[in-house]
Amino acid sequence: MLSAFIVVVVAIVVARDDDNRSSIGVATPADGAVTNDPTPRFTGEADGAESVVVSVLAGRKTVATTSARVDSSGSFSATLARPLAAGSYTARIRELAHSGEVVGEARRRFVRWNLGSGRVALGTLGGGARPGRPGPFGLPTAVEFDGAGSFVTVPPSPALDARGGVTVGTWLAREGSQHWQVLVGKPGDGRSKLENYSLWLNASDHVVAFFGDGTRYVRVETPGALDSDWHLVVATYDGVTAVIYLDGISVATTRQRLHLTPNGGNLNIGRARDDSSYFWGRLDRVVVLDSALPAAGVRRLYKEAAVGDQEPPRLTLTTPARGTSTRDTRAAFAGMAATTLLDRKQIVVKIWKGGRPLGKPVGSAHGAVLPSGTWGARPNVALQPGVYTARAEQRDHAGNRGLSTPSTFTVRSGEPGAGTSVLAAGDIVDCSGDGDEQTAALLDRLPGLVLTLGDHAYDWGTREEFTNCYGPSWGRFRERTRPTIGGHEYGDGGGDASTYYRYFHAQLAPFGASAVDQRRGWYSYDLGGWHVVSLNTSWREVGLPTAGSKQVRWLRADLAAHRRQCTLALWHDPVFSSGLNGGSFSYRPLWDALYAAGAELVLNGHDHDYERFAPQDPSGGYNPARGIREIVVGTGGFSHYSFSDGKGILANSEVRNDRTFGVLRLTLRPRSYEWQFVPAGGASFTDAGSARCH
Numbered sequence: 001m002l003s004a005f006i007v008v009v010v011a012i013v014v015a016r017d018d019d020n021r022s023s024i025g026v027a028t029p030a031d032g033a034v035t036n037d038p039t040p041r042f043t044g045e046a047d048g049a050e051s052v053v054v055s056v057l058a059g060r061k062t063v064a065t066t067s068a069r070v071d072s073s074g075s076f077s078a079t080l081a082r083p084l085a086a087g088s089y090t091a092r093i094r095e096l097a098h099s100g101e102v103v104g105e106a107r108r109r110f111v112r113w114n115l116g117s118g119r120v121a122l123g124t125l126g127g128g129a130r131p132g133r134p135g136p137f138g139l140p141t142a143v144e145f146d147g148a149g150s151f152v153t154v155p156p157s158p159a160l161d162a163r164g165g166v167t168v169g170t171w172l173a174r175e176g177s178q179h180w181q182v183l184v185g186k187p188g189d190g191r192s193k194l195e196n197y198s199l200w201l202n203a204s205d206h207v208v209a210f211f212g213d214g215t216r217y218v219r220v221e222t223p224g225a226l227d228s229d230w231h232l233v234v235a236t237y238d239g240v241t242a243v244i245y246l247d248g249i250s251v252a253t254t255r256q257r258l259h260l261t262p263n264g265g266n267l268n269i270g271r272a273r274d275d276s277s278y279f280w281g282r283l284d285r286v287v288v289l290d291s292a293l294p295a296a297g298v299r300r301l302y303k304e305a306a307v308g309d310q311e312p313p314r315l316t317l318t319t320p321a322r323g324t325s326t327r328d329t330r331a332a333f334a335g336m337a338a339t340t341l342l343d344r345k346q347i348v349v350k351i352w353k354g355g356r357p358l359g360k361p362v363g364s365a366h367g368a369v370l371p372s373g374t375w376g377a378r379p380n381v382a383l384q385p386g387v388y389t390a391r392a393e394q395r396d397h398a399g400n401r402g403l404s405t406p407s408t409f410t411v412r413s414g415e416p417g418a419g420t421s422v423l424a425a426g427d428i429v430d431c432s433g434d435g436d437e438q439t440a441a442l443l444d445r446l447p448g449l450v451l452t453l454g455d456h457a458y459d460w461g462t463r464e465e466f467t468n469c470y471g472p473s474w475g476r477f478r479e480r481t482r483p484t485i486g487g488h489e490y491g492d493g494g495g496d497a498s499t500y501y502r503y504f505h506a507q508l509a510p511f512g513a514s515a516v517d518q519r520r521g522w523y524s525y526d527l528g529g530w531h532v533v534s535l536n537t538s539w540r541e542v543g544l545p546t547a548g549s550k551q552v553r554w555l556r557a558d559l560a561a562h563r564r565q566c567t568l569a570l571w572h573d574p575v576f577s578s579g580l581n582g583g584s585f586s587y588r589p590l591w592d593a594l595y596a597a598g599a600e601l602v603l604n605g606h607d608h609d610y611e612r613f614a615p616q617d618p619s620g621g622y623n624p625a626r627g628i629r630e631i632v633v634g635t636g637g638f639s640h641y642s643f644s645d646g647k648g649i650l651a652n653s654e655v656r657n658d659r660t661f662g663v664l665r666l667t668l669r670p671r672s673y674e675w676q677f678v679p680a681g682g683a684s685f686t687d688a689g690s691a692r693c694h
Helices: 295-304 435-445 463-470 474-480 498-503 505-511 550-561 585-596
Strands: 024-028 041-046 051-058 061-069 075-079 087-096 102-112 124-126 130-133 142-146 151-154 166-174 181-186 197-201 207-212 217-221 231-237 241-246 249-255 267-269 280-289 333-336 346-353 363-368 374-377 386-395 401-403 407-411 420-425 449-452 523-527 530-534 566-570 601-604 610-613 629-633 653-657 662-669 672-679 687-692
Touching: 024 087, 024 102, 041 087, 051 075, 061 075, 166 181, 166 197, 166 295, 181 280, 197 231, 207 231, 207 241, 217 241, 217 249, 231 295, 241 295, 249 295, 267 280, 333 363, 333 386, 333 653, 346 374, 374 653, 420 435, 435 474, 435 662, 449 474, 463 474, 463 498, 498 505, 505 523, 530 550, 550 585, 566 585, 566 662, 566 672, 629 662
Parallel strands: 420 449, 530 566, 566 601, 601 629
Antiparallel strands: 024 041, 041 075, 051 061, 051 087, 087 102, 124 151, 130 142, 142 280, 151 267, 166 231, 166 280, 181 197, 181 267, 197 207, 207 217, 231 241, 241 249, 333 374, 346 363, 346 386, 363 374, 386 401, 386 407, 420 662, 523 530, 610 629, 610 653, 662 672, 672 687
């Protein structure tokens, strides 16, 4: 229970009478008023009617009904007997004649908020502020501000004065930026020392809270810029510590002792006291409390706002993609899910036999939502060969159920059909270990071209390491290898990769001067119906691949000259990775060029793990139509890196494993490809699937 004062800014949108013949005049709810009354009263005039019936609807469902007789003066007053929960409602008021015939009807939309107990201050809208706009949960609870002159103001009141502590917050969805804007200010003064408390949006779209005593002030600021989605921002101050929360989570703290001093100014919402710094966007559910809520209280405030939430979580099922096939009878399901505090962190995938989600499911899969929104799950039963349809579900705390788009896929048996087979992995040989021997045993029995992804021989790529360690294992397949260079071939920054270029000279020389030049090291070739590009991300030696670099210029020209339907690119350091080393946007110009050319697939090493991503654009956004799929295959045998040592699982990461050596088997066909991770040493992990070329 919040035992403090609350400011609620909301408007009641009054619609015109549905029937022009109606003589109903509704006095309350009134336009622009605020209600925190759980049993609101409906009053007005209905000349010539015997009685009125009031029906209260939440959406299309009637949740409360009351009636009243019309007195001799033509007035009526009707009060609900049962309290309303917080939410958005429509009141339908019908006037009845003596015969019981409906002779007129009017409708009123109103909103009841209930963020806690306390006194409610009534606000006045001005300057064209538009109430009844869609709020964070799709209900008409927000006020829209135009950034030019609209505002809400609440007159001074002892209930609004903060002394010992304060909590101030609002839901907001910003539109414009580039200048300071007032969200909530008592009074909203650019001289921060004169603020009792306030929330501003600065020119960098950070929210800044100020608490003042007339002489000094305390400031706390969100560390990052707000996007244009809905967010709850709450700031608290207890006289010593100021904390600012974003969507229920503490993001910044400032410690400075100060005695809050009230002022006689209005509470200004959406503007400063001098009619400047107007806010552009929408605000909803402004709250002010005369104490500093603890973290648990702010989280509760965030979750309680879901009362009346009618918006289900939004989630995707990205793998298996619709229309694809897999040879994995326990194929991985993955996608992206909603991640607010209002959304539950569990995903359920239901699986039906056939091409539609009808009847009783034949299986299911359960997964957890990670902080990035990524989720993954494996089915609880092995799927026999055939056609299946899967759909993912996620629920929120308001009981809404979100459903993904169904995905129909095929489970196949046996070996891959006709196509060009390649085997890929990087980060291969440790002279003191046997992981490379385990993966080399796979190459002994699997046909196909061997594509290495860099860091062939640790630690320094010396002649001894290539001869004595790489040679006896993966070196046995040198004749069918097309290598890609990594950092350790240059001595991990030593600058000399001559051993690598001598060792693989016969394999590289057919592809031109750039393939055998250790200051370049990039080349391309056609393979069946595919075009394959091998690139060099050893930036100390060849420079970063900036948009104007030699390598990126060469890549663009090469792609323009080989407009195949399907393109595969190989390099060592990934753009996206959830592993220990992580990805780097330093290599994004390579991705930009490939994305522009419609490439399908990128294979990397560097992180000693396996990770498959959904198709992404250069910024890491999910794009099933044009996106490039990246697979990190640093599983050649050197070592394992734990994902727990990384910085968190990235969005769109579909499948991960950090305990298994193995190779990625690709079957390249003229208009599609199929992948299968083949584990070494008797391990059980695998990952398989297929996709079409763009």
